[in-house]
Amino acid sequence: MSIHKFPQDFKWGVATASYQIEGAYNEDGRGMSIWDTFAHTPGKVKNGDNGNVACDSYHRVEEDVQLLKDLGVKVYRFSVSWPRVLPSGRGEVNQAGLDYYHRLVDALVANGIEPFCTLYHWDLPQALQDEGGWGSRGTIDAFAEYAELMFNEFKGKIKHWITFNEPWCMAFLSNYLGVHAPGNKDLQLAIDVSHHLLVAHGKAVKRFRELGIPGEIGIAPNTAWAVPYRNTEEDIEACLRIYGWSGDWYLDPIYFGEYPKFMLEWYEKLGYKPPVVAGDMDIIRQPIDFIGINYYTSSMNRYNPGEAGGMLSSEAVSLGVAKTDIGWEIYAEGLYQLLRYTADKYGNPNLYITENGACYNDGLEQGGRIHDQRRIDYLAMHLIQASRAIEDGINLKGYMEWSLMDNFEWAEGYGMRFGLVHVDYDTLVRTKKDSYYWYKGVISRNWFER
Numbered sequence: 001m002s003i004h005k006f007p008q009d010f011k012w013g014v015a016t017a018s019y020q021i022e023g024a025y026n027e028d029g030r031g032m033s034i035w036d037t038f039a040h041t042p043g044k045v046k047n048g049d050n051g052n053v054a055c056d057s058y059h060r061v062e063e064d065v066q067l068l069k070d071l072g073v074k075v076y077r078f079s080v081s082w083p084r085v086l087p088s089g090r091g092e093v094n095q096a097g098l099d100y101y102h103r104l105v106d107a108l109v110a111n112g113i114e115p116f117c118t119l120y121h122w123d124l125p126q127a128l129q130d131e132g133g134w135g136s137r138g139t140i141d142a143f144a145e146y147a148e149l150m151f152n153e154f155k156g157k158i159k160h161w162i163t164f165n166e167p168w169c170m171a172f173l174s175n176y177l178g179v180h181a182p183g184n185k186d187l188q189l190a191i192d193v194s195h196h197l198l199v200a201h202g203k204a205v206k207r208f209r210e211l212g213i214p215g216e217i218g219i220a221p222n223t224a225w226a227v228p229y230r231n232t233e234e235d236i237e238a239c240l241r242i243y244g245w246s247g248d249w250y251l252d253p254i255y256f257g258e259y260p261k262f263m264l265e266w267y268e269k270l271g272y273k274p275p276v277v278a279g280d281m282d283i284i285r286q287p288i289d290f291i292g293i294n295y296y297t298s299s300m301n302r303y304n305p306g307e308a309g310g311m312l313s314s315e316a317v318s319l320g321v322a323k324t325d326i327g328w329e330i331y332a333e334g335l336y337q338l339l340r341y342t343a344d345k346y347g348n349p350n351l352y353i354t355e356n357g358a359c360y361n362d363g364l365e366q367g368g369r370i371h372d373q374r375r376i377d378y379l380a381m382h383l384i385q386a387s388r389a390i391e392d393g394i395n396l397k398g399y400m401e402w403s404l405m406d407n408f409e410w411a412e413g414y415g416m417r418f419g420l421v422h423v424d425y426d427t428l429v430r431t432k433k434d435s436y437y438w439y440k441g442v443i444s445r446n447w448f449e450r
């Protein structure tokens with residue numbers, strides 16, 4: 001057994017997202033989002049699940065903040081539902097929507113928990129989608145207007161801001177693979193969406209600086225990690241394209257003012273390229289204060305130009321390791337390697353692990369306890385790698401576990417559970433799992449033995 005320690009000011013937290021937990025989808029003036037439309041479309045989400053009620057967190061601020069307080073977290077990462085505060089995406093403000101987030105933020109601050117706010121975690125106002133959504137340049141300025149509203153409204157209360165959660169999901173999972181809302185299958189559109197969201201990110205950061213908002217701002221890509229099947233140039237490049245797709249494609253424009261050459265050339269070979277307009281790359285290149293790393297799993301990849309390799313000619317070969325209940329391979333070493341790669345490539349910036357967690361569908365047992373030992377093991381394995389990264393000189397400043405509670409897992413619906421707290425979706429009763437108590441101990445000690 002060995003002891004794994006963390007710095008004194010390490011920001012321990014948990015994460016959630018608006019559409020996944022809030023519910024109240026048509027209450028108090030909230031406008032429709034693309035996820036309401038998508039989830040209400042038969043066949044898009046397993047079991048026909050949707051976020052109409054979710055965890056009903058909209059009506060349970062005090063209860064959920066008490067869960068956070070009992071857990072002992074330093075920060076709480078949540079996201080804002082854009083259509084709850086701007087029902088049409090721009091223009092008229094819904095005060096009741098802003099009031100909800102004031103209730104949440106005030107309760108967090110009153111309990112000594114720092115709000116960590118994600119401006120966009122996928123619930124685009126449907127009204128903007130009707131005008132082309134992220135495929136249209138018009139959405140860029142709509143996002144900048146929304147961001148400015150939130151900056152001014154919560155100036156001094158919220159000091160940690162994330163513009164976008166997982167831009168790869170916003171662009172490719174949603175517009176090339178068609179798995180998430182709005183469900184398109186168009187590679188050029190996905191590349192357009194990537195570019196427009198990057199410009200929107202840059203404009204929001206620029207306004208954040210111009211307005212003199214106190215605090216820090218960053219972005220949270222879901223950078224995947226891949227291990228080469230053979231130690232050959234072809235297989236290594238096949239891996240570079242995997243994390244180039246979800247990480248470098250977004251971080252290079254922000255840090256270097258240009259798209260990664262190897263990915264640009266790959267897309268151009270296929271006949272695609274980003275719709276860059278003069279001045280865009282300078283806007284995107286606004287300095288940011290941190291990168292959020294969302295990490296769950298890795299893959300082992302090899303070059304394969306055939307169907308198994310897909311658009312990137314990069315075929316995933318099983319790592320042969322245990323999988324979580326959602327089928328993702330458990331590879332904690334990948335977290336360290338990803339942190340190392342990110343630190344080395346982008347000048348050792350401040351990093352937060354803004355999401356890491358595991359799907360295990362353990363249910364309530366006799367006596368009302370939930371013995372999710374597999375989740376404890378997963379978290380311990382990954383926290384060892386986080387501690388290792390810090391000892392290796394990487395500026396990892398915090399860890400936000402995904403997720404505080406079971407919630408709406410997008411196209412998987414409610415069947416996949418990531419929470420430290422179990423949610424009974426019939427009664428909405430919250431039950432702390434064994435992993436909640438384990439994580440509470442880690443936070444309070446700031447170290448753990450394994």
Ligand SMILES: OC[C@H]1NNC[C@@H](O)[C@@H]1O
Nearest residue numbers: 017166294355402409418
């Ligand atoms: O799949 C688990 C999580 N991954 N990152 C984005 C979150 O919204 C998901 O629930």
